[in-house]
Amino acid sequence: MAMLRNKVCGFAAPRSTVLAGVVALAACLGYGQAVNSCVDCHSTMPDPLGVTSDKFSQDIHAQKGLTCTSCHGGDASSYDPTVAMGSKAGFKGKIDRRKIPDLCGSCHSNPNLMRQYDPSLRTDQLAEYHTSVHGKRLAAGDTKVAVCIDCHSVHDIRPPSDPRSTVNPVNVATTCSRCHADASYMKQYGIPTDQFAKYNTSVHHDALAVRGDLSAPTCTTCHGNHGAVPPGVDKVQNVCANCHVFQAQMYAKSTHSKVFQEKGLPGCVVCHTNHGIHMPSDAMLGTGPTGVCMRCHAPGDHCDRARVSILSNLTQLDGTIKQADDALRVAESSGMEVSEARLSQDQARDALTKARVTIHSFQAALVDQDIQVGMKIAAANLKAGKDAMIERNHRRIGLGLCFVAIAIMLVGLWLYIRKLES
Amino acid sequence: MFAALYRWLDERLHLDGLIEPFRHKTVPTHRLSYWYFFGGITLFLFIVQVFTGILLLLYYRPSANEAFESVQYIMTRVQFGWLIRSIHSWSANLMIFTAFVHMFSVLFLKAYRKPREMTWVSGMLLLFLVMGFGFSGYLLPWNKLAFFATTVGTQMAGQVPVIGQPMMVFLRGGPQVTGATLTRFFGFHVAVLPMLVTILLAIHLFLVQRQGMSVPPKVEAAWTANPSLRREMRFFPNFLLRELMAWYVAIGTLGALAALFPWNLGVKAEPFASAPAGIKPEWYFLFMYQTLKLIPSKVWIFDGEVLGILGCGLAGLFWLLLPFFESDKPARTRTWITGLGVFALVYMIVMSVYGYVAQ
Amino acid sequence: MCADHIPQTRTTRRHAIEIFLGGGVLASLASFLYPVLRFLVPPPVADLGGDEVVAAKVGDLKPNSGEIFRFGSRPGLLILQSDGTYRALSATCTHLGCTVQYRADLRQIWCPCHNGIYDLSGRNVSGPPPRPLDAFDVHLRGDEIVVSRKREA
Numbered sequence: 001m002a003m004l005r006n007k008v009c010g011f012a013a014p015r016s017t018v019l020a021g022v023v024a025l026a027a028c029l030g031y032g033q034a035v036n037s038c039v040d041c042h043s044t045m046p047d048p049l050g051v052t053s054d055k056f057s058q059d060i061h062a063q064k065g066l067t068c069t070s071c072h073g074g075d076a077s078s079y080d081p082t083v084a085m086g087s088k089a090g091f092k093g094k095i096d097r098r099k100i101p102d103l104c105g106s107c108h109s110n111p112n113l114m115r116q117y118d119p120s121l122r123t124d125q126l127a128e129y130h131t132s133v134h135g136k137r138l139a140a141g142d143t144k145v146a147v148c149i150d151c152h153s154v155h156d157i158r159p160p161s162d163p164r165s166t167v168n169p170v171n172v173a174t175t176c177s178r179c180h181a182d183a184s185y186m187k188q189y190g191i192p193t194d195q196f197a198k199y200n201t202s203v204h205h206d207a208l209a210v211r212g213d214l215s216a217p218t219c220t221t222c223h224g225n226h227g228a229v230p231p232g233v234d235k236v237q238n239v240c241a242n243c244h245v246f247q248a249q250m251y252a253k254s255t256h257s258k259v260f261q262e263k264g265l266p267g268c269v270v271c272h273t274n275h276g277i278h279m280p281s282d283a284m285l286g287t288g289p290t291g292v293c294m295r296c297h298a299p300g301d302h303c304d305r306a307r308v309s310i311l312s313n314l315t316q317l318d319g320t321i322k323q324a325d326d327a328l329r330v331a332e333s334s335g336m337e338v339s340e341a342r343l344s345q346d347q348a349r350d351a352l353t354k355a356r357v358t359i360h361s362f363q364a365a366l367v368d369q370d371i372q373v374g375m376k377i378a379a380a381n382l383k384a385g386k387d388a389m390i391e392r393n394h395r396r397i398g399l400g401l402c403f404v405a406i407a408i409m410l411v412g413l414w415l416y417i418r419k420l421e422s
Numbered sequence: 423m424f425a426a427l428y429r430w431l432d433e434r435l436h437l438d439g440l441i442e443p444f445r446h447k448t449v450p451t452h453r454l455s456y457w458y459f460f461g462g463i464t465l466f467l468f469i470v471q472v473f474t475g476i477l478l479l480l481y482y483r484p485s486a487n488e489a490f491e492s493v494q495y496i497m498t499r500v501q502f503g504w505l506i507r508s509i510h511s512w513s514a515n516l517m518i519f520t521a522f523v524h525m526f527s528v529l530f531l532k533a534y535r536k537p538r539e540m541t542w543v544s545g546m547l548l549l550f551l552v553m554g555f556g557f558s559g560y561l562l563p564w565n566k567l568a569f570f571a572t573t574v575g576t577q578m579a580g581q582v583p584v585i586g587q588p589m590m591v592f593l594r595g596g597p598q599v600t601g602a603t604l605t606r607f608f609g610f611h612v613a614v615l616p617m618l619v620t621i622l623l624a625i626h627l628f629l630v631q632r633q634g635m636s637v638p639p640k641v642e643a644a645w646t647a648n649p650s651l652r653r654e655m656r657f658f659p660n661f662l663l664r665e666l667m668a669w670y671v672a673i674g675t676l677g678a679l680a681a682l683f684p685w686n687l688g689v690k691a692e693p694f695a696s697a698p699a700g701i702k703p704e705w706y707f708l709f710m711y712q713t714l715k716l717i718p719s720k721v722w723i724f725d726g727e728v729l730g731i732l733g734c735g736l737a738g739l740f741w742l743l744l745p746f747f748e749s750d751k752p753a754r755t756r757t758w759i760t761g762l763g764v765f766a767l768v769y770m771i772v773m774s775v776y777g778y779v780a781q
Numbered sequence: 782m783c784a785d786h787i788p789q790t791r792t793t794r795r796h797a798i799e800i801f802l803g804g805g806v807l808a809s810l811a812s813f814l815y816p817v818l819r820f821l822v823p824p825p826v827a828d829l830g831g832d833e834v835v836a837a838k839v840g841d842l843k844p845n846s847g848e849i850f851r852f853g854s855r856p857g858l859l860i861l862q863s864d865g866t867y868r869a870l871s872a873t874c875t876h877l878g879c880t881v882q883y884r885a886d887l888r889q890i891w892c893p894c895h896n897g898i899y900d901l902s903g904r905n906v907s908g909p910p911p912r913p914l915d916a917f918d919v920h921l922r923g924d925e926i927v928v929s930r931k932r933e934a
Contacts, residue, residue, distance in 0.1 A: 215909030337498040399681040409805030502816035
């Protein structure tokens with residue numbers, strides 16, 4: 001560096017060139033990091049004023065070139081607090097909760113601006129937010145409701161696709177539960193706070209958080225994210241129908257659909273509940289604790305009889321499939337090859353699944369159709385298993401005959417040897 | 423009819439001269455002469471292997487895509503395919519077992535001693551080749567267990583210093599076990615090993631025929647002292663007929679095993695899936711495998727596994743050259759060779775059982 | 782040798798031996814040869830189902846329709862498009878393993894379990910499926926439609 005200066009001085013260049021060189025050098029040394037007085041001071045402070053550069057460097061905004069002053073205003077080049085955090089520099093300080101959506105929206109609702117960063121990002125979040133329960137209550141003055149930073153975090157905002165993001169599908173339920181599972185926080189609103197606990201027992205949670213199936217629903221899938229509102233009682237089945245198409249179609253054509261609508265009952269939720277949705281079982285058609293039909297229907301009426309018919313058909317097919325499985329297993333362990341029948345068992349199981357879907361038509365005859373298809377296949381597989389055992393017995397008879405032949409031979413040889421040696 | 427055929431051939435080939443020695447060949451009979459059958463039984467099982475192996479060749483396809491399916495096809499669609507394949511698998515195991523019995527009986531009956539050193543060496547080489555048959559054949563159905571057992575086995579071979587890695591790549595046909603390994607093992611199993619075994623077997627049988635059957639030293643001593651005690655049986659037809667009975671019992675056993683305990687097929691190998699827990703080699707490698715598992719990972723400054731493999735190699739080499747360790751004081755060396763033999767037998771049995779029951 | 786010098790027991794014993802030996806040889810050889818001879822005759826179904834299979838015959842399918850066939854140990858879907866070309870794909874949905882079907886109205890492949898949709902190349906275009914369906918090669922051999930696994934590059 002001294003060499004450079006001497007050289008430059010040797011040429012008697014103007015001082016500004018030297019200065020420019022030093023500044024450029026300093027900029028090169030601190031490549032990618034402009035002077036940020038905010039972080040330099042605030043990284044040493046304790047919470048709630050503390051923001052380390054480590055934390056902020058994780059933030060998608062920092063990675064796109066924004067910094068503290070982009071939201072908070074102020075002057076990041078000065079270390080003088082009166083300048084850095086002065087009103088002349090437009091310093092906003094800690095943003096008031098009621099102003100946060102508009103602040104975020106000042107960029108995120110501006111398509112022309114967002115296009116410069118990521119043209120595929122939506123820009124209607126603010127508009128949706130205004131229609132949500134959170135947005136409406138905020139407008140009415142309730143600052144306890146969620147604003148952008150409650151879900152998306154602040155200073156380390158990650159895109160939803162990042163598994164560490166608070167709004168990644170796997171983490172959404174936990175994020176919502178920070179308020180919605182807090183009984184004391186939610187006391188004044190009069191809504192339940194057991195949804196998170198129930199959801200964690202559900203089959204959807206199992207698919208999403210345990211098996212990692214990102215297509216499985218979480219809170220926002222049914223309730224919306226920015227426009228979060230619970231679906232109306234008569235709209236529940238529309239939401240479920242997005243994935244469970246067949247069931248919804250059958251239900252829509254069934255008698256229950258009209259009746260539930262008239263009575264203001266929430267469709268699918270009546271039998272399957274909403275948050276704690278468990279794997280359905282045939283017992284739901286029964287009369288035990290998990291049985292749902294008899295909650296409304298009277299024993300012995302037309303519907304009860306249909307229920308009994310459907311349940312017995314399903315039980316019969318399930319039983320036949322299990323019988324065939326057992327027979328095939330025994331055949332296999334005896335060494336018989338029954339892979340084709342095993343494959344066909346999958347088809348029988350598919351038929352059973354289909355029959356269970358057809359329950360939602362609430363017509364025993366339709367369910368029976370699917371059952372019969374499955375019964376034919378399962379019965380054929382059971383026969384295959386039994387045939388394999390018959391074949392196995394044939395082999396043993398063949399073996400026995402072979403033994404007889406060998407025994408005759410051995411006797412013959414022995415006699416011959418004796419004769420030779422006598 | 424046979425006599426007429428014999429005459430016709432004899433006129434052209436002078437068979438009498440060839441057959442003469444066999445007419446007079448005798449087999450000594452004593453308390454321990456039943457052990458003499460085991461060589462012949464091993465030979466018979468080998469013939470069964472060749473025969474069933476050729477039959478399987480008519481349907482088997484040696485490519486990673488089709489191997490498993492072709493064996494499945496043999497087991498399910500081909501008439502009596504299940505029988506041929508199960509006999510082949512059972513006979514393989516039985517043959518290795520009888521080969522070991524034969525080797526130990528020769529050891530304890532001291533048949534390896536002069537002048538039969540070459541017979542012992544050729545026999546030991548045959549034993550190694552037969553185990554090679556087992557190792558290469560095991561992979562051919564291309565199921566999960568075989569795939570991982572081959573991976574572990576070849577990896578152990580790769581641990582030998584200096585030559586290990588090139589040897590492993592040679593065996594595997596590449597750095598990993600792939601379809602190339604299958605093709606290569608198939609080549610070993612149906613061409614290379616049969617050729618080597620045929621040559622060595624010819625030598626081994628020629629030596630046995632030329633030198634006759636050995637008699638245990640104690641019996642030999644007793645007979646030398648009192649020649650009237652000597653008992654012998656004519657090889658043809660007496661011994662051969664008895665051997666034939668043993669062969670019939672063997673084929674009956676094989677049929678029973680094939681019908682009552684058919685060899686299973688398993689699940690098709692997936693090269694990119696992770697190894698299932700508790701992979702073990704076949705029983706005849708278990709004693710070596712378990713020994714290696716018990717050696718600590720570092721012995722002084724040496725890597726435990728390498729030490730173990732070198733140890734196994736050295737033990738094998740020592741066993742191969744056993745007859746040459748007989749010194750001019752035969753009585754003493756024979757005692758300690760017997761002791762060593764007992765130790766080896768017990769060790770192998772204990773280690774095999776341990777390896778079988780261990781997690 | 783004079784026949785009347787041979788005691789009766791020896792003749793019957795010789796007979797017994799002959800019967801046992803001869804019968805034993807025949808019976809045992811028959812019991813060995815019978816399976817071997819049957820083994821040598823190729824079974825009626827010559828394909829292995831591993832690498833390729835005859836999925837259907839020309840004329841079995843109507844244009845713009847699909848059919849499930851067995852390929853190895855899993856189901857496959859054979860589709861005849863309206864322009865006359867055949868397509869074959871794995872019929873196991875990559876989401877939870879249900880068997881997919883061809884939807885003539887959508888001209889796409891649909892999984893009824895959770896409304897997953899694949900295009901005709903097998904790409905997962907909508908719904909839960911995380912991966913495309915494996916595609917197979919289709920050739921016509923006479924009037925047989927032969928489906929085989931794609932050759933690895």
